[in-house]
Amino acid sequence: MSGSRRVPEGPAPDPAVQKLRVRYAKRGRMRFTSTRDFQRALERAVRKAGLPMAFSAGFHPHPKISYANAAPTGAASEAEYVEISLTRAMDPHEVGPRLDRGLPEGLDVIDVADVTAQPGALADRLQASLWAMRFRAADRGPEVLSALPGAVDELMGQDSYVVQRMMKKGLRDLDVRAALLDLTIQPSGGPVAGAEVSPDDVVVLAAVHHTTPTVRPEEIWTALRAVSGQDLPRPLSTRLRQGPVLDSGVAEDLSDAVV
Template identity: 55%
Template sequence: MARQRVPEGPTPPPAVQKLRIRYAKRGRLRFSSTRDFQRALERALRRAAVPMAFSAGFHPHPKISYANAAPTGTASEAEYVEVSVTERVDPERLRAALDEALPDGLDVLEVVEARPGALADRLQASDWVMTFRGMPVADLERAATALLEQERVEVTRMMKSGPRTFDVREAVVSLTASPAEDDTCAILRMVVRHTTPAVRPDDVLSALRAVAALAPPTPPLVTRLAQGPLQTATATVADPLAADQAGDGT
């Protein structure tokens, strides 16, 4: 029987604190991928001399957990990541240091110490806004109404394993159209429940095309405004870090 290899070197120091970070993807950085951000964050953590906790084993890696990243090409005001450290750090100092070390457009908005409760369990829905230039609001309203009237609207998206067909309508909690303040474009605001597979803004756009032949003259600018606990009664999304700030994990 082959002998099991034992990792060499000392056991890494244990994590004593977990921090949850909210950051934004803005401007041209909306085209950065999750992998791009991972590399940028790890460089920023080293540059800021953050005492990162590492996994044990033959290939130690920093204890970083990424949660439900927005698709490449979409902007976001509500991306989340968790890091574990071997020495206690001040959340606000960490926020400022990481924000300074990351490129403009990847902006660290908030850092809190994690309380009990999994962050992933709180990310139940997202609040999105899609901005359409050169599209009449009436066309967008008609398409939104048509989608909401359906019980089921299936779309097909190419996954890594091949094409997959799934229902979009069930995930859409609310969908409203309105003119922009300067009347130069039409705005579509939507709250979408997180499902498996995840229903993305481009899936909703495909569904609108299917039920109402919606054909925007140019691709919309898409921004995630929030993600967190779904407030069903009001069709809104709450702050997932509120429980950490309040000191409980509920």
């Protein structure tokens, strides 16, 4: 029939019967991987693991994988999330090791949870992040870093603090202060994501509400440099947690909320 809509030939894809939420880490050199790099790596790992993936319908079926709020390139993370849909139910404790073996070193599966019965989209639950921003004394010297406590107090005392980010359509204003739920100095001597920190380093913990666009550690560093009046070194940033926002204003780890 003229003008009729084409439909793919063959049987419809098997329906999804299970949804698994995977928490993974970006460590070491893998912090420089882009979102697209990870997507390709995960799809290869899924094939190697032989998981019964659910696929979309249409002329170009693709695996049903949900990505949301990936850490920016150059930042490490202990709390990245992705959801995969399967056509056959599997034990999450079995899926985790199988996926991990197929991923390159530094992209590490931490845990897998069955969230089939949980309503809503993954992105809706990723409301905030807790970042550890490690300023290394070896980059500028402890004298420069001594300005950080005052800079943190100064920034949190503002009603608004706008910095700019270059976007595809040009410079865009971002209100760093409006996105900050909390900003504190971690007591010296404590590790960050399991790694030891030099006693002269300063670690700033930033709880950040996910605005649109999301304020990144880069913008927080820019604001702290400005209010401190010091040439603060670029920090090594690691996302520690990601999830819903508690009444206290701190991000709750998403895996704790569903496991």
